[in-house]
Amino acid sequence: xxxxxxxxxxxxxxxxxxxxxxxxxxxxxxxxxxxxxxxxxxxxxxxxxxxxxxxxxxxxxxxxxxxxxxxxxxxxxxxxxxxxxxxxxxxxxxxxxxxxxxxxxxxxxxxxxxxxxxxxxxxxxxxxxxxxxxxxxxxxxxxxxxxxxxxxxxxxxxxxxxxxxxxxxxxxxxxxxxxxxxxxxxxxxxxxxxxxxxxxxxxxxxxxxxxxxxxxxxxxxxxxxxxxxxxxxxxxxxxxxxxxxxxxxxxxxxxxxxxxxxxxxxxxxxxxxxxxxxxxxxxxxxxxxxxxxxxxxxxxxxxxxxxxxxxxxxxxxxxxxxxxxxxxxxxxxxxxxxxxxxxxxxxxxxxxxxxxxxxxxxxxxxxxxxxxxxxxxxxxxxxxxxxxxxxxxxxxxxxxxxxxxxxxxxxxxxxxxxxxxxxxxxxxxxxxxxxxxxxxxxxxxxxxxxxxxxxxxxxxxxxxxxxxxxxxxxxxxxxxxxxxxxxxxxxxxxxxxxxxxxxxxxxxxxxxxxxxxxxxxxxxxxxxxxxxxxxxxxxxxxxxxxxxxxxxxxxxxxxxxxxxxxxxxxxxxxxxxxxxxxxxxxxxxxxxxxxxxxxxxxxxxxxxxxxxxxxxxxxxxxxxxxxxxxxxxxxxxxxxxxxxxxxxxxxxxxxxxxxxxxxxxxxxxxxxxxxxxxxxxxxxxxxxxxxxxxxxxxxxxxxxxxxxxxxxxxxxxxxxxxxxxxxxxxxxxxxxxxxxxxxxxxxxxxxxxxxxxxxxxxxxxxxxxxxxxxxxxxxxxxxxxxxxxxxxxxxxxxxxxxxxxxxxxxxxxxxxxxxxxxxxxxxxxxxxxxxxxxxxxxxxxxxxxxxxxxxxxxxxxxxxxxxxxxxxxxxxxxxxxxxxxxxxxxxxxxxxxxx
RNA sequence: GCUGGGGUGGCGGAAUUGGUAGACGCCCAGGACUUAAAAUCCUGUGCCCUUAGGGGCGUACGGGUUCGAUUCCCGUCCCCAGUACCA
Numbered sequence: 001x002x003x004x005x006x007x008x009x010x011x012x013x014x015x016x017x018x019x020x021x022x023x024x025x026x027x028x029x030x031x032x033x034x035x036x037x038x039x040x041x042x043x044x045x046x047x048x049x050x051x052x053x054x055x056x057x058x059x060x061x062x063x064x065x066x067x068x069x070x071x072x073x074x075x076x077x078x079x080x081x082x083x084x085x086x087x088x089x090x091x092x093x094x095x096x097x098x099x100x101x102x103x104x105x106x107x108x109x110x111x112x113x114x115x116x117x118x119x120x121x122x123x124x125x126x127x128x129x130x131x132x133x134x135x136x137x138x139x140x141x142x143x144x145x146x147x148x149x150x151x152x153x154x155x156x157x158x159x160x161x162x163x164x165x166x167x168x169x170x171x172x173x174x175x176x177x178x179x180x181x182x183x184x185x186x187x188x189x190x191x192x193x194x195x196x197x198x199x200x201x202x203x204x205x206x207x208x209x210x211x212x213x214x215x216x217x218x219x220x221x222x223x224x225x226x227x228x229x230x231x232x233x234x235x236x237x238x239x240x241x242x243x244x245x246x247x248x249x250x251x252x253x254x255x256x257x258x259x260x261x262x263x264x265x266x267x268x269x270x271x272x273x274x275x276x277x278x279x280x281x282x283x284x285x286x287x288x289x290x291x292x293x294x295x296x297x298x299x300x301x302x303x304x305x306x307x308x309x310x311x312x313x314x315x316x317x318x319x320x321x322x323x324x325x326x327x328x329x330x331x332x333x334x335x336x337x338x339x340x341x342x343x344x345x346x347x348x349x350x351x352x353x354x355x356x357x358x359x360x361x362x363x364x365x366x367x368x369x370x371x372x373x374x375x376x377x378x379x380x381x382x383x384x385x386x387x388x389x390x391x392x393x394x395x396x397x398x399x400x401x402x403x404x405x406x407x408x409x410x411x412x413x414x415x416x417x418x419x420x421x422x423x424x425x426x427x428x429x430x431x432x433x434x435x436x437x438x439x440x441x442x443x444x445x446x447x448x449x450x451x452x453x454x455x456x457x458x459x460x461x462x463x464x465x466x467x468x469x470x471x472x473x474x475x476x477x478x479x480x481x482x483x484x485x486x487x488x489x490x491x492x493x494x495x496x497x498x499x500x501x502x503x504x505x506x507x508x509x510x511x512x513x514x515x516x517x518x519x520x521x522x523x524x525x526x527x528x529x530x531x532x533x534x535x536x537x538x539x540x541x542x543x544x545x546x547x548x549x550x551x552x553x554x555x556x557x558x559x560x561x562x563x564x565x566x567x568x569x570x571x572x573x574x575x576x577x578x579x580x581x582x583x584x585x586x587x588x589x590x591x592x593x594x595x596x597x598x599x600x601x602x603x604x605x606x607x608x609x610x611x612x613x614x615x616x617x618x619x620x621x622x623x624x625x626x627x628x629x630x631x632x633x634x635x636x637x638x639x640x641x642x643x644x645x646x647x648x649x650x651x652x653x654x655x656x657x658x659x660x661x662x663x664x665x666x667x668x669x670x671x672x673x674x675x676x677x678x679x680x681x682x683x684x685x686x687x688x689x690x691x692x693x694x695x696x697x698x699x700x701x702x703x704x705x706x707x708x709x710x711x712x713x714x715x716x717x718x719x720x721x722x723x724x725x726x727x728x729x730x731x732x733x734x735x736x737x738x739x740x741x742x743x744x745x746x747x748x749x750x751x752x753x754x755x756x757x758x759x760x761x762x763x764x765x766x767x768x769x770x771x772x773x774x775x776x777x778x779x780x781x782x783x784x785x786x787x788x789x790x791x792x793x794x795x796x797x798x799x800x801x802x803x804x805x806x807x808x809x810x811x812x813x814x815x816x817x818x819x820x821x822x823x824x825x826x827x828x829x830x831x832x833x834x835x836x837x838x839x840x841x842x843x844x845x846x847x848x849x850x851x852x853x854x855x856x857x858x859x860x861x862x863x864x865x866x867x868x869x870x871x872x873x874x875x876x877x878x879x880x881x882x883x884x885x886x887x888x889x890x891x892x893x894x895x896x897x898x899x
Numbered sequence: 900g901c902u903g904g905g906g907u908g909g910c911g912g913a914a915u916u917g918g919u920a921g922a923c924g925c926c927c928a929g930g931a932c933u934u935a936a937a938a939u940c941c942u943g944u945g946c947c948c949u950u951a952g953g954g955g956c957g958u959a960c961g962g963g964u965u966c967g968a969u970u971c972c973c974g975u976c977c978c979c980a981g982u983a984c985c986a
Contacts, residue, residue: 346984
């Protein structure tokens with residue numbers, strides 16, 4: 001072997017070997033357990049960024065680990081290649097989106113290959129190619145047949161900057177997921193996929209996978225779906241026979257209603273505009289206008305409203321109530337109207353205060369002492385100190401206090417007085433249903449998925465409009481509806497395809513008469529909702545995939561990606577899978593058994609204080625001062641210009657990016673990958689710092705030199721057992737080896753990538769610490785070193801596969817590496833790993849005072865005697881009364897003395 | 900505001916879930932090798948006191964439970980993420 005480690009040379013060598021032998025091409029093999037490792041596929045933006053490197057390094061580590069454990073691993077990759085950046089490039093630079101995309105893919109594939117990621121390239125998918133989007137259309141037709149795809153006019157989220165429609169998920173927080181700008185509402189006719197049909201399943205099926213998903217993602221999806229169980233109630237509008245239906249989760253507070261508040265867009269408002277005064281109408285128009293404005297993030301909109309003059313009747317007690325329009329009531333949720341209970345709802349309380357409406361209390365706390373503040377009180381019963389607050393007089397919810405929103409006991413509620421909230425909710429709902437003015441109901445925050453996009457670079461929606469037949473689906477045999485190649489793209493928000501008569505004009509598949517094609521394309525999230533199925537059967541021209549392949553490979557065993565997709569891609573994919581199941585194409589309900597969300601890679605970004613321009617760091621000269629926490633307190637360029645700084649997601653455009661190619665060029669892919677996994681726990685944010693990567697490279701070089709040093713001696717080592725006595729050098733090393741194997745395996749199963757590296761470094765240090773020259777080593781020692789080094793190299797494979805292959809070839813004495821030799825991940829010998837003498841710390845009154853050596857399993861009594869006889873211990877116990885001795889077997893001894 | 904997750908050396912981070920806090924790495928300092936440098940190797944490295952042996956203090960802060968608390972409980976402060984009137 002070479003004296004020196006040349007990353008580039010061996011990385012190229014093994015990359016070539018893997019490609020030539022098709023090392024990572026997966027084949028169905030019913031004899032072997034399968035493992036489907038998946039990472040979120042990249043958008044071909046033009047360059048890989050460090051976030052990709054982190055994501056794919058982690059995925060590759062899992063793939064290798066499972067591969068070395070004997071699993072039949074499927075580890076595919078593809079391109080999420082439809083979407084707006086290609087279209088933006090077309091508008092800005094006049095390039096052809098398809099050519100732009102294909103070029104980017106070529107560049108990025110090269111980058112992935114140079115990282116040596118073990119992908120099955122034969123299964124590569126491209127969302128923008130007809131062979132793929134044909135099946136987006138195929139699925140759309142299936143969903144149309146199922147009634148899962150439908151069209152309606154509605155207010156949609158509109159991003160002015162991108163000139164694009166957004167789904168609710170993509171407009172989460174009132175901001176566009178791509179550009180981060182506020183979103184407005186716009187009336188548009190749109191195709192929807194009925195995600196709400198699966199709302200309950202999307203919630204309940206978490207039971208099947210919850211243990212394998214980050215709780216944060218589960219929580220976010222649950223919140224997003226937002227199921228709430230409550231009651232629909234009808235309030236009659238006096239003198240009209242019409243009813244206003246409200247939704248409430250707190251029907252138990254119905255005796256505290258002071259008004260019915262409806263959305264400005266509510267039909268009853270529209271119907272009664274004529275009978276309202278000009279002032280009121282004016283106000284309503286203003287509120288409507290306010291509702292349509294973009295939502296300012298983090299700014300609470302002030303409550304506004306107006307009394308319509310209408311009177312509604314509380315169906316429970318016949319009380320007459322004013323009907324108000326309120327800007328905080330949304331037409332899109334529940335019934336578009338609420339019963340206002342200011343005593344027990346924070347928003348109603350605020351509204352009532354502002355407009356001087358009556359506030360009445362109908363619920364009191366079930367624990368008497370806590371009623372006063374109108375807030376739930378966690379009385380600290382341990383202290384015994386209790387300030388008994390005076391109970392509020394019934395009927396008065398108090399002036400300045402907040403609403404009491406907790407459950408409690410009903411008061412001032414007619415025959416329901418004295419019931420607990422929970423019981424009253426059930427009873428009152430049943431009562432309403434029996435008397436025909438209400439029913440139990442469940443509402444969701446989740447809305448159907450709007451998939452129409454007035455964009456060019458996406459899959460055309462395969463629908464035809466015929467004056468005679470109406471909406472007609474394209475025939476399956478006519479798929480794909482091809483995306484034309486030369487479309488003028490203006491970027492102004494209309495559908496580019498509409499300007500192309502040869503695309504638009506067609507004939508009706510039903511009656512054959514002239515008809516028009518749908519000119520909108522599908523949301524790119526459609527492509528990514530099912531791509532992982534396509535990988536199992538990527539060349540299929542008839543079906544999206546053959547169910548037999550899906551049955552073998554799916555569900556995905558481990559999925560890795562960023563948590564920015566927690567409520568977009570990950571909800572859509574789960575929805576898609578449920579549709580597939582109902583189509584009979586798969587037999588399970590959840591696509592991803594385990595999910596790992598890796599943290600962002602961020603970098604320090606600097607801005608010129610005057611111009612606001614970004615300054616490149618660390619390559620340009622920026623000097624910084626840091627506080628005790630390592631946070632930058634001030635920064636300046638070398639010419640003395642002071643700089644502002646921020647920590648931002650790494651990217652080229654932000655000037656804090658590191659080019660993966662450059663990094664591979666300098667350090668090699670193996671060191672880069674090792675470092676990115678070692679630097680921080682995978683789920684943490686990673687602040688990029690060049691210094692650490694040297695350490696990774698140094699470690700690889702140390703392992704290299706270790707193999708080099710022991711090469712000959714190891715080749716001459718006996719094939720059979722070495723020593724097992726940890727008292728000897730060889731036995732001690734063997735113990736360390738097996739302890740390390742145990743630790744590393746365990747960590748990998750738990751998806752911890754940073755701690756195994758530490759373990760491997762310890763093992764490597766242990767070999768170095770032997771303090772013997774290979775030439776002098778006994779046969780047993782040679783055996784122990786060989787075992788240690790071989791294990792080390794194998795365990796390094798998931799991080800740094802090229803150098804591991806190369807070193808293993810040296811150890812094996814042939815040209816083949818790990819894969820070709822059929823090597824496996826080492827298995828620990830637990831007997832060897834167990835220590836036969838352990839160090840027991842001895843405490844006196846909880847303070848560490850001594851350590852004694854003892855065999856594991858030494859009886860407590862024996863240990864106690866031994867410890868008390870210890871000279872060091874006696875210094876502390878001499879002349880004192882020993883109260884007791886606590887012995888934790890194999891762990892620790894604590895002597896309690898009287899002071 | 901609400902919900903969730905956190906707060907450990909100069910830095911990234913360990914710690915078998917109640918049992919030796921700070922593994923491993925980075926940074927830094929000293930030494931060896933070298934004509935010199937780089938590379939490599941060795942040593943030190945939580946803070947304070949001490950000539951040494953050693954001692955004291957330390958896991959955001961204040962309490963509590965326990966023989967023993969980074970870990971459990973109560974309270975306070977701070978940070979990060981999600982969310983934005985969802986009735």
